[in-house]
Every structure is written in C-alpha cells, then in structure tokens.
Amino acid sequence: MDFAKIITETTEEIFNCMIFIDIAASPPLAAGKQAMGCHVSAMIGLTGGLSAMLGIHCPSAVGLAVTGAMLGMELEEVDADVKDALGEIANMLAGGIKERLSTENIALELAIPTAVTGQSYVISAPKGSQRVVIPFTISQGQFFVEIKYQLN
Amino acid sequence: MEHAQEIINSTQEIFSSMIMLDVTPGEPFIRNNDKLINSISGIVGLAGATKGMLAIHMTNAAALAVTTAFLGMDVEEIDDDVRDAIGELANMLAGSIKSILDPSGSDIKLSMPSAIYGEDYSVDCLAGAEAVTVPFAFDGLGFVVELQLRKDS
Numbered sequence: 624m625d626f627a628k629i630i631t632e633t634t635e636e637i638f639n640c641m642i643f644i645d646i647a648a649s650p651p652l653a654a655g656k657q658a659m660g661c662h663v664s665a666m667i668g669l670t671g672g673l674s675a676m677l678g679i680h681c682p683s684a685v686g687l688a689v690t691g692a693m694l695g696m697e698l699e700e701v702d703a704d705v706k707d708a709l710g711e712i713a714n715m716l717a718g719g720i721k722e723r724l725s726t727e728n729i730a731l732e733l734a735i736p737t738a739v740t741g742q743s744y745v746i747s748a749p750k751g752s753q754r755v756v757i758p759f760t761i762s763q764g765q766f767f768v769e770i771k772y773q774l775n
Numbered sequence: 776m777e778h779a780q781e782i783i784n785s786t787q788e789i790f791s792s793m794i795m796l797d798v799t800p801g802e803p804f805i806r807n808n809d810k811l812i813n814s815i816s817g818i819v820g821l822a823g824a825t826k827g828m829l830a831i832h833m834t835n836a837a838a839l840a841v842t843t844a845f846l847g848m849d850v851e852e853i854d855d856d857v858r859d860a861i862g863e864l865a866n867m868l869a870g871s872i873k874s875i876l877d878p879s880g881s882d883i884k885l886s887m888p889s890a891i892y893g894e895d896y897s898v899d900c901l902a903g904a905e906a907v908t909v910p911f912a913f914d915g916l917g918f919v920v921e922l923q924l925r926k927d928s
Contacts, residue, residue, distance in 0.1 A: 668885075668886025671884065674885075734886050735820070743896065747890045748887065750855065
C-alpha cells in the first residue's frame with residue numbers, strides 16, 4: 624500500500640486522460656503537514672478493507688482552471704459547476720484507488736462526494752489515522768490530493 | 776420529510792446516553808448549502824448499495840459545550856479534542872441511523888469521520904442525493920444534523 628505512488632499515478636492518469644491538463648507531481652508533504660491556502664475541496668469516503676477519506680484541495684484559481692478544462696468553458700467564480708467538477712474528480716480518483724488496491728486484495732466501496740468551499744476552513748482526521756498529501760502543480764498554481772486512512 | 780424521524784430518534788438517543796444532554800428537535804428542513812460561520816462539522820460517508828453522508832454542523836459555542844459534556848472536562852477552544860469529539864459524534868450518529876435504515880447491516884458501510892472547521896465555509900453534498908436536515912436545541916445553543924442518501928438501483 625504505497626499511497627504516495629498510488630495517488631500520483633491515479634491523479635496523473637485522470638488529468639492526462641480525462642481533463643487534458645499537464646500536471647507535475649511533487650514529493651508527499653512531510654508528516655503532519657496539511658494543504659494550505661485552499662478555498663475549494665471535494666472529498667469522498669471509502670470503506671471496506673480500510674476506512675478512508677480521499678480529498679482534492681485547490682485554491683480558487685486552480686479549481687476554476689481545472690473545471691474550465693474539464694467542461695471546455697471559462698469560469699469566473701467558484702459555483703455549482705466547480706463543486707460538481709471537483710466532486711467528479713474526487714470520485715474518479717477514489718475509483719482509481721479502489722481499482723489499484725483491489726489488485727492488493729483490499730476491497731473498497733465508495734460513498735458520494737462532498738464539496739467544501741469557503742474563505743477559511745481546515746479539514747481534520749481522527750487521531751491515529753494516517754495521512755498522505757501529494758502536491759501537484761499546473762500553470763495556475765498548486766493543488767493537493769490527500770488520503771487519510773485507518774486500517775479496519 | 777423522509778428519515779427526519781430516524782434522525783430525531785438517533786440524535787436524542789446518542790445525546791441522552793453518551794453526552795447526558797437532552798436535545799429538543801425543531802422542524803426538519805432542506806439545508807440550502809448555507810454558509811457556516813465560526814463552526815465545526817463532523818461528517819461521515821456512507822458507502823454500499825445506499826450511499827450518502829451524515830453530517831452534524833455546530834457553532835463553535837455549541838461544539839465546546841457538547842465536547843465538555845462528552846469528555847467530562849472543560850474545553851475552551853476548538854482543539855484536537857473537540858475535532859475528535861465532533862467527528863466521533865458524527866460516527867455514532869451515522870452508526871445509529873445505519874442500524875435503523877439497514878437492520879441487516881449489509882447495505883450501508885461507514886467510512887472514516889472527518890471534522891471540518893473554520894470561520895467561513897460551506898459543505899455541499901453532490902451527486903443528486905436526497906437530503907433532510909433537523910435542527911436541535913439545548914441550553915440556548917443549537918446544531919443541525921443532516922442526512923443525504925442516494926440508493927443505487
């Protein structure tokens with residue numbers, strides 16, 4: 624279960640094949656560090672062989688750029704289209720992770736995505752859970768894909 | 776509204792048995808992704824044949840009062856203890872509602888709880904789920920419990 628590798632591969636695959644944006648992965652953030660400066664997030668629960676929450680966190684400009692590329696239109700504010708697009712990306716990322724972990728005999732089921740937006744928020748996970756956060760860079764800035772998990 | 780009564784039963788039971796607080800339900804409503812100000816939300820994903828999300832949204836003042844009662848110790852700011860308590864509360868509520876909606880235990884599985892907190896944020900559920908929210912009051916403070924469900928055909 625190398626989550627850094629799984630997240631990096633899954634995210635690259637989805638952005639290359641579905642969204643058509645070039646992204647550059649960076650090494651995982653140091654343990655305990657969280658994504659900063661993000662104003663739009665989408666998250667989705669996974670459960671089964673482990674219990675997890677997968678999230679994608681973006682500054683507004685990055686959320687707008689990614690959604691614009693996905694929908695083929697220009698967007699000016701974080702609206703329902705942006706939340707839906709990021710929710711769909713979270714769903715696709717969770718699906719990719721589920722598929723990769725099934726090859727390690729870890730079966731997972733997905734919940735439905737939730738969007739969190741706002742000027743000021745932090746998302747925390749329970750004590751004792753593990754967290755892996757990978758930053759990705761596009762021309763408008765950085766976004767973060769994060770998994771928090773506990774073994775069942 | 777569908778499932779409002781299950782939310783009320785589960786919430787009253789958990790609060791009276793685990794937190795020793797009597798909470799009074801108000802009129803169920805559809806939460807319109809309203810902004811949450813100086814608040815904390817505990818959310819748990821529901822996966823399986825029935826998918827969804829259970830969330831509890833509280834003002835910081837309500838979260839401090841609930842955590843103080845829950846842990847039996849004074850808490851004065853939104854720290855790790857409060858975040859864990861509100862996440863755990865969402866987890867207990869989701870477990871209780873699951874046991875009512877899915878008595879065989881095969882249809883709904885809970886994912887890991889998360890806490891979201893901040894000065895200004897909103898939490899939307901996506902993917903066309905049906906939602907119902909019930910407000911509760913105690914000691915002049917309030918919170919809401921929101922359930923979103925989507926049954927896959």
